[in-house]
Amino acid sequence: MSAVERQLDDLQAEIEEEVPADITISDVTYEGPELVVYTRDPKEFASDGDLVRRLASKLRKRITVRPDPDVLSHPREAEEQVRDIIPEEAGVTDLDFHADTGEVVIEAQKPGMVIGRHGSTLREITRAVGWTPEVVRTPPIESSTVSNVRNFLKQERDERRDILERIGRQIHREEMSDDEWVRITTLGCCREVGRASFIVSTPETRILVDCGDKPGAEGEVPYLQVPEALGAGANTIDAVVLTHAHLDHSALIPLLFKYGYDGPIYCTEPTRDLMGLLTLDYLDVAAKEGRNPPYGSEMVREAIKHCIPIEYGDVTDIAPDVKLTMHNAGHILGSAVSHFHIGDGLYNVAFSGDIHYDDTRLFNGAVNEFPRVETLVMESTYGGRNDYQTDQEDSERKLKEVINETYERDGKVVIPAFAVGRSQEIMLVLEEAMRKGDIPEMPVHLDGMIWEATAIHTTYPEYLRDDLRDRIFHEDANPFLAEQFNHIDGGEEERQDVADGDPCIVLSTSGMVTGGPIMSWLRHFGPDPNNRMVFVGYQAQGTLGRRIQNGWDEVPMSGDRGSRSGTLTLEMDVKTVDGFSGHADRQGLENFVRTMNPRPEKVLCVHGDESSVQDFSSALYHEFNMRTFAPKNLETFRFK
Structure with missing residues (x-):
């Protein structure tokens, strides 16, 4: 029996001890970072609104509860009951039943009314029909991208479950090394804007953060061929984290699948959809301009199939020794400051991605509150000494x-x-x-x-x-x-x-x-x-x-x-007309660091022209007395 199988058996035993005696647990498995619990008694499970939360807190896992397929009511009967429970004002536009997982996807104009206060309506649905409801929003403006992504993921549901189960076993595998160190290798966007890409390495894990192109510089791509990245094989990468969908961060994510990568991409849900939109357009523009696209549209679909959406603030296991939390970056829709908690309190690294510190008409300003951050990898697009925008x-x-x-x-x-x-x-x-x-x-x-x-x-x-x-x-x-x-x-x-x-x-x-x-x-x-x-x-x-x-x-x-x-x-x-940029200006960048509590010990200033990163690095050193760097591409920093 593998270590993961033993772990799942132990988890099932713990769950069975915690749940009431009238609830049967038939199986426990991993799907990506989530622990999926199958039960023959979904209605009883739903009757205790606190039970899942208590289990998640005790096991320190994200938990999804699903009914065994053979205890489900018929979809036709279930649909009538579900529609009776949901208020008419919610504007339900579609119900899609998936017997293999016991889930019903409810698309509605007002998802909040389907969810109910603290999930009360969702629990009522499960108590009535046994099915596990999942809620998505009907776009107020029709979106072919959202529709295509949802339909594609529906078609690929079986394969995606296989992918998620494999990823789940990788995340929860047994740690193999007693060594403790953390390294960051710069593959792009150092002393330049564009081709953002970094590798975060530990003795257990290798994570690629972003993989973009360089605007106006055809052929200048991240240094993916080096041993720290794909040089040792695409599947030496355990996970990809995408901070946001702009092409200088996302354009070459699908290329990884052409090279043989078959692992997860962690990002927010809007980032997943926007990546699909922008990368397909990227291929279209290349073809119209007579350039050979670096990959085909089928690789974009592979990337979408491997995306695991994360909501802001959710702490998510992405490797045996790494937890990821994404926070609003204020830059574009779904953009995220990505915080990595490495080891058992060993080290914490945050990647700012691109940020806007102050509120804009579109977004709340970037989040910069973390329990701990020893090293911050910080964008410096407007880090030059004179890069002050009008308000x-x-x-x-x-x-x-x-x-x-x-x-x-x-x-x-x-x-x-x-x-x-x-x-x-x-x-x-x-x-x-x-x-x-x-x-x-x-x-x-x-x-x-x-x-x-x-x-x-x-x-x-x-x-x-x-x-x-x-x-x-x-x-x-x-x-x-x-x-x-x-x-x-x-x-x-x-x-x-x-x-x-x-x-x-x-x-x-x-x-x-x-x-x-x-x-x-x-x-x-x-x-x-x-x-x-x-x-x-x-x-x-x-x-x-x-x-x-x-x-x-x-x-x-x-x-x-x-x-x-x-x-x-x-x-x-x-x-x-300055002031509309999605990037913080020099003052905003300084304020982001100034108001961090506690402040990081080290800052790597990246994603800016050479003079900008050097100016900003120097300013942070003098103002906050912290160690700062303006790295070049292909440098490696060891922490711990």
């Missing part, structure tokens, strides 16, 4: 001034924006400004993936700022449904109509002008001096956006499949 109120006032001036001269405004994060932030500013009469009402055209990304935001309002979440719960107050917003879905013909029409605002990907529909808007709007291009987000070195921002007015344009088709002379004004 949000001033930024919004300046943007409204630019729009009003452009409108008065019968011009149009185009804003290059990331599909995820900045676009929704700007949408909220524009919706309120038009509603209050601060700018004239005019169409706001959303091009590229912005509409789809917005739909995903409305699917997960619990990840948004508190007051925005409350507005989305009330459909008549959902700002993303304002009538000014128009999804560009008619391609070049519709863009031409917009260019020939009245004053308007266009939000378009790509945010750094590295391809995509923004290139078409340059052709349409660029030659007219009455028009304006407004940069509201970070423009990385080497990107066309940075060059235009720095004064370039001769822009090389591409033809079909990436061929050059001449140069476009830009006559329109170019403005930069």
Whole structure:
């Protein structure tokens, strides 16, 4: 009998001692980080609302209780009872019964009403029908991404269970080494922005944190080939942790599966969906520009199949000696500060990912409270000594001034924006400004993936700022449904109509002008001096956006499949409005460290241009008297 089998037998014995005598435990198994308990008496289990919580606390495990398939009521009868129990106002749109696991997936417009106070309605459902309910939200804006991901995971349910059981056994395997050390190896994004990637190593475990590309630098990928990463084989990696879905952190996650990786990806649920959206678009853009994509779409599906979603604040076992907790990073939807508790109190490391310290219209500010952090790996995008952004109120006032001036001269405004994060932030500013009469009402055209990304935001309002979440719960107050917003879905013909029409605002990907529909808007709007291009987000070195921002007015344009088709002379004004970035500025980065309690002993400053990381590293050292580093790629740091 293996160590895991013995462990499961011991756990089943402990559970049987804890539960009332009239409850039979038929099996106990692992699925990923969760302990799954099968019972022939699900109704009795549900009658004690505290029982699962007590078991989880005693065993220090995440627990899911499922009924044995042979004690379930027929789905047709169960559906009638479930619909009778759930209030009509919950807006149930679908019920999907899975006899193999005894689960019923309930899709509803208002999941909170299905759950009930402290889960009371869920327990009532199980008491009535025996099935274990799982609740998901019906997107207020139809999302093909969310629908496709849910349908795909439903189709792959059997294989996914096999994957989760295998991962569960890996997580809970017996520790093999008595050594105690922790190492971090930098594979990318050191003294540069982009290709974020790190390895966290212990004697037991090797974890890859992020795996992104570098904007504007084709072919510059993380150093995955080194022995600490994939050089010793893809399956020497035990787990992948993805802090958020932006391509400079996620683009090459599917590539791992092409190389033979077959393990878990830990991320939040919105990050999983957004990764699917952005990586598929990444492949599409590569094909249109005549480049060979690094992997195929089937690898994106493999990545999604291996994702294990984690909610903010949940402490999750991801290896025999590592627990992971994700916290809101305030950067984009689902972005996470990732905290690793290593060993039995041995060492704690936090990766900031990308953060925004203060509240924005979209998100609450980044969390920086942890029980312990000895080492912080900290983004430094705006870490330079002069990288102070104007505050949000001033930024919004300046943007409204630019729009009003452009409108008065019968011009149009185009804003290059990331599909995820900045676009929704700007949408909220524009919706309120038009509603209050601060700018004239005019169409706001959303091009590229912005509409789809917005739909995903409305699917997960619990990840948004508190007051925005409350507005989305009330459909008549959902700002993303304002009538000014128009999804560009008619391609070049519709863009031409917009260019020939009245004053308007266009939000378009790509945010750094590295391809995509923004290139078409340059052709349409660029030659007219009455028009304006407004940069509201970070423009990385080497990107066309940075060059235009720095004064370039001769822009090389591409033809079909990436061929050059001449140069476009830009006559329109170019403005930069700081303050809308999803990244904290220098002050916000310092405040993040200043208010940590306790503060880390060491900080690795990464994800910034060379001068930015060096400035920020020096500032933290002098201000807080802590050990700081501005590492280069391929450095390894040993702790303990």
